[in-house]
Amino acid sequence: MVFSSRVRLWLLPNAVLLAALIVWGIARYPHLPGRLPAHIGSGGVDAWTDRSVGSAFGLVFLYLGGTVLLTACAELTLRVTPRAELPDTGAASFATGLAGATLNRPRTRASALRCARSTLLLNSCLGVSMLVGCGVMWRSAPDPRVPGWSFAALVTPMVIGTALMVAAAVSDRRTAA
Numbered sequence: 001m002v003f004s005s006r007v008r009l010w011l012l013p014n015a016v017l018l019a020a021l022i023v024w025g026i027a028r029y030p031h032l033p034g035r036l037p038a039h040i041g042s043g044g045v046d047a048w049t050d051r052s053v054g055s056a057f058g059l060v061f062l063y064l065g066g067t068v069l070l071t072a073c074a075e076l077t078l079r080v081t082p083r084a085e086l087p088d089t090g091a092a093s094f095a096t097g098l099a100g101a102t103l104n105r106p107r108t109r110a111s112a113l114r115c116a117r118s119t120l121l122l123n124s125c126l127g128v129s130m131l132v133g134c135g136v137m138w139r140s141a142p143d144p145r146v147p148g149w150s151f152a153a154l155v156t157p158m159v160i161g162t163a164l165m166v167a168a169a170v171s172d173r174r175t176a177a
Contacts, residue, residue, distance in 0.1 A: 007071065010117050010120040011120055013120075014123050014127055017124065017127035018067060021131060021134060025056065028056075032051050032138060034051050036048065036051050040136065044145050060134070066126055070119050071120065071123070074115075077112050082109055083107050126158060126161060132154045132157075135150075
């Protein structure tokens with residue numbers, strides 16, 4: 001998929017975060033202990049796994065996959081014909097066909113761009129969360145204790161990104177009224 005210039009600029013923070021995770025992971029991998037956290041619960045690390053590329057870079061692979069998926073969603077959002085540019089069929093809004101197919105379309109090109117940007121911003125926030133998760137996972141010693149602030153640092157960027165995406169969607173709905 002060839003990314004439009006409108007997506008490329010907003011994809012830059014995601015590419016930087018992904019590159020930082022990869023470089024940091026490659027630098028840390030030789031110094032990782034033989035056992036890595038596999039799951040972190042409310043009481044700290046409650047499951048362990050042997051060190052391997054898959055276990056050490058699981059969060060990086062997850063972020064890479066999410067970046068590909070959300071970038072494709074942002075690009076496709078920009079390629080969809082907005083409602084404002086569709087021909088008026090005169091059909092009721094509950095009718096099937098063209099009117100029914102417009103239900104989840106952005107209203108305007110500006111709205112589509114706002115939704116695409118918020119999608120890529122959400123992905124950047126997910127990358128920050130993955131950075132925190134890798135920081136906990138790539139510690140030098142296999143310690144089951146996890147700092148109390150790490151859960152908040154892991155969840156807060158995700159909540160912020162989701163809130164910004166919902167705000168963009170609500171803004172799109174309000175501009176039509």
